Amino acid sequence: MDASVKHAFSAPASATALPRPTREEAEAAVRTLIAWAGDDPRREGLLETPARVAKAYEELFAGYGQDAREVLSKMFREVGGYDDIVFVRDIPFYAHCEHHMVPFFGKAHIAYLPHDGVVGLSKLARLVEVFARRLQTQETMTAQIIDAINENLGPRGAAVMLEAEHMCMTMRGVRAHDVKTITHRFTGVFAEDRIEQDRFFAMISRR
Structure with missing residues (x-):
């Protein structure tokens, strides 16, 4: 090898x-x-x-073989004083359940409140890939994404939501179709302020 x-x-x-x-x-x-x-x-x-x-x-x-720190290593600090939500919606991902090794797939929604700069928007999609391309549970993947954002960007707050369909429910077992599993986690300002949480959910649902 x-x-x-x-x-x-x-x-x-x-x-x-x-x-x-x-x-x-x-x-x-x-x-x-x-x-x-x-x-x-x-x-x-x-x-x-x-x-x-x-x-x-x-x-x-x-x-x-990928490192979240490397993905998020380059920040841009010249943002013209912008300090409101940075939000990336509908990031597609495909992962494999660690329990049955069958796929689960869906979309990730990520938001953070910058403290000392921002990261390139494509890097958030790459961050999702780092953790999706491993044997996973959706709950663990949600926590890993937001922890990486907090550890590497130091934002005032972060929010992550994953919605996914699990083939271990669709193809086997109960064989329930079109069932979505939702997981989310808030830190910092998002955890402390219900208004910021509502803004996050509103931006997800806005079409």
Whole structure:
């Protein structure tokens, strides 16, 4: 496995260090799962599937090799005295549930009140990607996004809301369709002031 692949799959600091399987071992595991599901990994249509899955995982879980601090490292302080809400709505994301390893997807809404400058708007979308491209729960992802904003931007307050559909509910189990899960968290001024919370929700619903 080359260095770029190892970097893409580097585990978070909180994870217990385990020897990383080789690509060959990963592909063998995929063949085992195919056989366990009831199909024959040797048939023509599935021969290349283990290699494709391993390659797809490099992209789907690239967030393990990305650093939120680096994404938010560059701030702009010449903002003409602007100190009101910076709000980015409808950031699409695709993540994988850590319980069943099936997708959940939806939109993220992020707002913060600048203290000492602002960050490029695209960086907030990149921040969502950092945490979405890992095995996740929606609750944890919500907390990770807002914690990264607070730690790296030092705003007067921040607000994050995620709304998502979980395939672990749609494809299996209760098989409930079109069900949205909503999570949100407020810090600073947003946590202390109901008016700011109402502004945040109003900006989300405004179309």
